[in-house]
Amino acid sequence: xxxxxxxxxxxxxxxxxxxxxxxxxxxxxxPPGLEAAIGRKRxxxxxxxxxxxxxxxxxxxxxxxxxxxxxMRNVNLAHGSLYLFGGxxxxxxxxxxxxxxxxxxxxxxxxxxxxVILQLAVFxxxxxxxxxxxxxxxxxxxVFADLMLWVFGGDFYQIQTPAWLIGPIQLPLxxxxxxxxxxxxxxxxxxxxxxxxxxxxxxxxxWLALNRTRIGMIVRAGVDDRDILAATGVRIQLVxxxxxxxxAGLAGIAGVVGGTFQSLSPGEDxxxxxxxxxxxxxxxxxxIPGAALGAVIIGLAEQLGSVxxxxxxxxxxxxxxVLVLALRPQGLLARR
Amino acid sequence: xxxxxxxxxAVGAGAALELRGVTRLFGALAALTDxxxxxxxxxxxxxxxxxxAGKTTLFNCITGDFPxxxxxxxxxxxxxxxxxxxxxxxxxxxxxxxxxxxxxGLTVQDNVYxxxxxxxxxxxxxxxxxxxxxxxxxxxxxxxxxxxxxxKDQRVAELAHGQQRQLEIALALAGAPRFILFDEPAxxxxxxxxRELIEILTSLPAHIGYIIIEHDMDVALRVVESVTMxxxxxxxxxxxxxxxxSDPEVQELYLGGGHE
Amino acid sequence: xxxxxxxxxxxxxxxxTARRAFIRAWPDFQNPAxxxxxxxxxxxxxxxxxxxxxxxxxxxxxxxxxALSLMFLAGYGGMVSLMQLTxxxxxxxxxxVFGVSGNANISLGWPWWxxxxxxxxxxxxxxxxGGALAVRTEGIYTIMITLAIGAAFYYFTNQNWAIFNGHTGxxxxxxxxxxxxxxxxxxxxxxxxxxIAAICYFAVQYVSRAPFGLALQGVRxxxxxxxxxxxxxxxxxxxxxxxxxxxxxxxxxxxxxNYRQIxxxxxxxxxxxxxxxxxxxxxxxxxIGPFIGAFIFVLLRTFALxxxxxxxxxxxxxRLLIGLGFLAIVFWSSDGVIGLWERWRRHHVSSAKxxxxxxxx
Numbered sequence: 001x002x003x004x005x006x007x008x009x010x011x012x013x014x015x016x017x018x019x020x021x022x023x024x025x026x027x028x029x030x031p032p033g034l035e036a037a038i039g040r041k042r043x044x045x046x047x048x049x050x051x052x053x054x055x056x057x058x059x060x061x062x063x064x065x066x067x068x069x070x071x072m073r074n075v076n077l078a079h080g081s082l083y084l085f086g087g088x089x090x091x092x093x094x095x096x097x098x099x100x101x102x103x104x105x106x107x108x109x110x111x112x113x114x115x116v117i118l119q120l121a122v123f124x125x126x127x128x129x130x131x132x133x134x135x136x137x138x139x140x141x142x143v144f145a146d147l148m149l150w151v152f153g154g155d156f157y158q159i160q161t162p163a164w165l166i167g168p169i170q171l172p173l174x175x176x177x178x179x180x181x182x183x184x185x186x187x188x189x190x191x192x193x194x195x196x197x198x199x200x201x202x203x204x205x206x207w208l209a210l211n212r213t214r215i216g217m218i219v220r221a222g223v224d225d226r227d228i229l230a231a232t233g234v235r236i237q238l239v240x241x242x243x244x245x246x247x248a249g250l251a252g253i254a255g256v257v258g259g260t261f262q263s264l265s266p267g268e269d270x271x272x273x274x275x276x277x278x279x280x281x282x283x284x285x286x287x288i289p290g291a292a293l294g295a296v297i298i299g300l301a302e303q304l305g306s307v308x309x310x311x312x313x314x315x316x317x318x319x320x321x322v323l324v325l326a327l328r329p330q331g332l333l334a335r336r
Numbered sequence: 337x338x339x340x341x342x343x344x345x346a347v348g349a350g351a352a353l354e355l356r357g358v359t360r361l362f363g364a365l366a367a368l369t370d371x372x373x374x375x376x377x378x379x380x381x382x383x384x385x386x387x388x389a390g391k392t393t394l395f396n397c398i399t400g401d402f403p404x405x406x407x408x409x410x411x412x413x414x415x416x417x418x419x420x421x422x423x424x425x426x427x428x429x430x431x432x433x434x435x436x437x438x439x440x441g442l443t444v445q446d447n448v449y450x451x452x453x454x455x456x457x458x459x460x461x462x463x464x465x466x467x468x469x470x471x472x473x474x475x476x477x478x479x480x481x482x483x484x485x486x487x488k489d490q491r492v493a494e495l496a497h498g499q500q501r502q503l504e505i506a507l508a509l510a511g512a513p514r515f516i517l518f519d520e521p522a523x524x525x526x527x528x529x530x531r532e533l534i535e536i537l538t539s540l541p542a543h544i545g546y547i548i549i550e551h552d553m554d555v556a557l558r559v560v561e562s563v564t565m566x567x568x569x570x571x572x573x574x575x576x577x578x579x580x581x582s583d584p585e586v587q588e589l590y591l592g593g594g595h596e
Numbered sequence: 597x598x599x600x601x602x603x604x605x606x607x608x609x610x611x612x613t614a615r616r617a618f619i620r621a622w623p624d625f626q627n628p629a630x631x632x633x634x635x636x637x638x639x640x641x642x643x644x645x646x647x648x649x650x651x652x653x654x655x656x657x658x659x660x661x662x663a664l665s666l667m668f669l670a671g672y673g674g675m676v677s678l679m680q681l682t683x684x685x686x687x688x689x690x691x692x693v694f695g696v697s698g699n700a701n702i703s704l705g706w707p708w709w710x711x712x713x714x715x716x717x718x719x720x721x722x723x724x725x726g727g728a729l730a731v732r733t734e735g736i737y738t739i740m741i742t743l744a745i746g747a748a749f750y751y752f753t754n755q756n757w758a759i760f761n762g763h764t765g766x767x768x769x770x771x772x773x774x775x776x777x778x779x780x781x782x783x784x785x786x787x788x789x790x791x792i793a794a795i796c797y798f799a800v801q802y803v804s805r806a807p808f809g810l811a812l813q814g815v816r817x818x819x820x821x822x823x824x825x826x827x828x829x830x831x832x833x834x835x836x837x838x839x840x841x842x843x844x845x846x847x848x849x850x851x852x853x854n855y856r857q858i859x860x861x862x863x864x865x866x867x868x869x870x871x872x873x874x875x876x877x878x879x880x881x882x883x884i885g886p887f888i889g890a891f892i893f894v895l896l897r898t899f900a901l902x903x904x905x906x907x908x909x910x911x912x913x914x915r916l917l918i919g920l921g922f923l924a925i926v927f928w929s930s931d932g933v934i935g936l937w938e939r940w941r942r943h944h945v946s947s948a949k950x951x952x953x954x955x956x957x
Contacts (some may be wrong), residue, residue: 037647074737075736075739075740077739077743103759130736131676131736132926132930134676134736134739135872135922135926136923136926136927137875138869138872138873138922139919139920139922139923139926140919140923141869141919142873142915142916142918142919143916143919143920143923145915146913146915146916147916150910150912150913150916197949214713270747270865270866271607272866272928273750274744274747274751275745277740277743277747278744280740281737281744285737310755311753311755311756311757311758312752312756313755314748314751314755315748315752316753317748318744318745318748321744321748322729325729325732325733325741326729326732329732329733330733334614334749363862399824400823401820401823401824420823421823421824422823422824422825422826422827422828425823425824425825425826426826431824433821433824437820437821438817438821439813439814439817439818439821441813441816441817442810442813442814442817446810449807449810450807450810450811450814450822450824450825450827453807453810453811454811454822454825454826454827455825455826458807459807459808459811459826459827459828459832460807460808460811460831460832460835461806461807461808462802462803462806462808463806463807464802464805464806464807465806465807508827510825511826519698559862591610
């Protein structure tokens with residue numbers, strides 16, 4: 001941190017000012033002039049929290065995508081299909097058993113198994129041919145999409161939020177002071193906060209696993225230099241299968257989350273594939289912290305954009321991507 | 337320093353290539369440390385040194401494939417340190433690669449034609465060259481000069497190793513080179529091909545200088561007038577071939593046990 | 597894999613140099629099959645009904661033109677761009693926005709001969725800027741960035757009402773009428789499409805052997821070496837995007853004239869990927885590939901329903917069929933159906949030789 005300030009004093013100053021402004025916007029009572037200019041503080045806080053929690057969801061999808069890409073140079077364009085498949089599995093399990101938690105476990109296992117099968121049956125045969133692998137994932141995404149359309153139809157599904165998570169929770173964030181002098185606190189859906197906390201836990205766990213365990217070291221070494229892996233005599237195929245399973249399983253979990261937050265329908269696979277692409281391009285290909293940063297940035301941009309400039313919301317997301325590509329083409333937190 | 341004197345010193349030196357304090361780091365590893373070299377126009381010099389001495393990195397810094405971490409590089413008086421590779425090439429600098437870097441999908445003639453086109457106008461031309469195109473003639477001549485006329489319509493992937501090395505040299509001779517960097521041009525050549533290579537090198541016009549990296553002392557010392565010894569990324573010794581060859585330190589380091 | 601044209605036809609040794617150069621430059625003129633195909637295409641209106649002429653052949657040619665622009669980038673430049681349909685769609689939208697349409701509040705009402713060049717220029721600009729972004733990174737990243745650009749455009753057209761009229765799109769787009777001819781009438785439109793497709797096809801083939809095309813193939817094979825020959829590789833890549841964008845733009849103009857409307861559905865992510873499928877199935881090493889791919893794609897799309905039902909299957913599974921076919925091609929041939937066909941022919945020739953050469957013992 002100190003080195004960053006030393007090397008880029010101007011950027012550091014801008015960042016500090018930006019953080020101060022954001023903190024003020026979140027914690028202060030807005031003066032009437034500001035409310036008149038950009039609307040109520042409650043709307044703003046809701047958009048910010050929605051953005052951050054959506055970022056948590058994006059992180060779940062994109063972390064698997066970036067892990068698979070980083071290690072195997074496999075641009076898995078069927079990642080969105082894995083997400084949607086996980087969501088449908090989660091829906092089926094939760095309506096059948098009524099257990100929300102169980103639907104996560106089953107979705108993770110089933111989608112991870114799909115990942116294992118894909119790696120063993122398909123991608124192992126074309127190792128090192130990244131373009132061909134990508135083509136295969138495109139073909140698979142079409143086939144999966146049509147199969148899922150066949151089975152589940154074009155309807156919208158929503159996974160039932162469990163009773164203990166339903167309803168809002170009061171946050172210690174002031175939105176306004178009533179004329180009577182009574183403070184008004186922000187109400188926010190508990191389920192979104194819980195899911196966000198869970199994705200933070202998963203992210204930290206992944207980071208720890210990558211940085212503190214032997215297999216994590218191997219994976220990281222492989223991301224940095226794939227030739228090292230072969231040289232160390234590690235059973236590289238096993239590592240590949242495990243990483244693919246983990247990445248796919250995370251997409252499956254994300255599907256259940258997305259099905260609870262939002263809804264499941266054909267087309268969601270593409271939406272989340274695009275989100276993963278942009279998150280990973282912005283954050284840095286192959287980097288887990290990068291995926292986290294990118295996910296929060298994109299989540300915030302989408303939510304704030306849709307509140308404040310609804311017809312150009314997508315443009316904001318896109319401009320962020322363009323800006324990153326222009327200034328730092330390898331992504332914000334990538335090594336190279 | 338007075339700017340006129342500064343400019344005069346640059347012109348007065350009249351160096352074809354002038355490196356001052358060039359250093360190149362790869363992370364924490366210094367592949368080149370404080371290298372200062374001056375080469376006169378038309379001068380022919382060998383760079384010797386064991387593997388990892390920094391010879392190819394030196395070439396990469398000069399051509400801009402990797403920019404130096406610090407130091408300046410002048411080419412015929414012009415500071416080219418910040419130039420992208422293609423700007424340096426357009427000014428008359430050329431190089432060959434240690435491992436043939438050719439276009440395997442294209443024919444021999446197309447390879448040479450591209451080299452000729454790269455240093456002339458019309459790089460973006462959408463018009464195919466006609467039969468009387470000047471560059472087509474230049475291409476034909478170059479192909480002849482490196483004894484590849486018989487295979488000019490073959491794809492490079494189908495060529496023998498020796499032929500690919502010759503094509504490398506043809507690419508470096510395209511246009512009007514003023515200075516060429518040869519990176520181990522004799523590697524893997526048969527004795528006959530080596531003789532042909534020496535013949536090509538010695539018959540280059542006198543105004544074209546070059547630096548050659550060569551492990552084969554017989555080849556190197558026959559085609560150069562000065563030698564630079566490198567060791568661990570630094571210049572270790574400079575001088576005429578005979579002197580270097582008989583230098584006891586050099587013999588111990590390189591010609592003796594140091595060389596694999 | 598690039599210049600197969602030059603090795604494909606072994607010229608007669610007695611031919612003069614000029615003649616040999618001509619054959620090398622235009623391999624199609626030596627190929628009787630090519631002449632036959634050209635003849636059939638020209639007399640097609642005598643054979644085919646209006647439905648076939650437009651729904652099958654004109655549609656094939658239009659999709660072929662758009663896929664050709666991808667083939668140019670991927671085959672000669674090594675850049676797999678998924679935004680070619682987006683560029684075509686953008687050109688289509690611009691024709692509708694600048695020209696005349698049923699949405700008078702949006703369309704500016706320019707005559708077609710002004711609106712069309714404007715649309716082409718803007719589409720070329722769009723493709724060039726997108727390309728300039730995509731070349732910031734290399735290799736497989738190109739797919740991700742161009743797909744992101746394509747998807748962003750799709751969602752933008754959905755959200756934006758001021759220019760793109762949201763998800764309803766722009767309808768009843770006017771088509772050119774001049775010299776007393778309705779150029780959107782079946783036969784006239786077929787010939788317009790055929791003419792533009794032929795121009796694009798020969799232009800790509802010509803440029804592939806021109807300095808620009810050769811340099812692009814050099815950049816594809818070894819961009820570092822190209823820089824060491826005096827070329828600026830990224831400038832060549834961006835120029836290739838510009839050229840491809842112009843071709844894609846032509847396809848897009850024809851497409852909006854064909855359907856007389858354009859909406860976000862025309863630029864969806866699925867449609868972008870369809871263009872890749874068309875190019876890959878046809879073969880991305882030669883300009884003819886995209887047209888073959890487009891023909892197969894259009895036939896499948898048009899008749900899969902009937903065929904599937906005839907075999908007692910669910911007629912809605914067209915995309916499943918496309919996906920499986922695409923997977924099969926990717927698995928078995930790196931050069932699409934042309935590659936399969938050539939492999940089969942070589943096998944045939946070599947087995948014929950083997951039986952014929954038996955007398956040598």
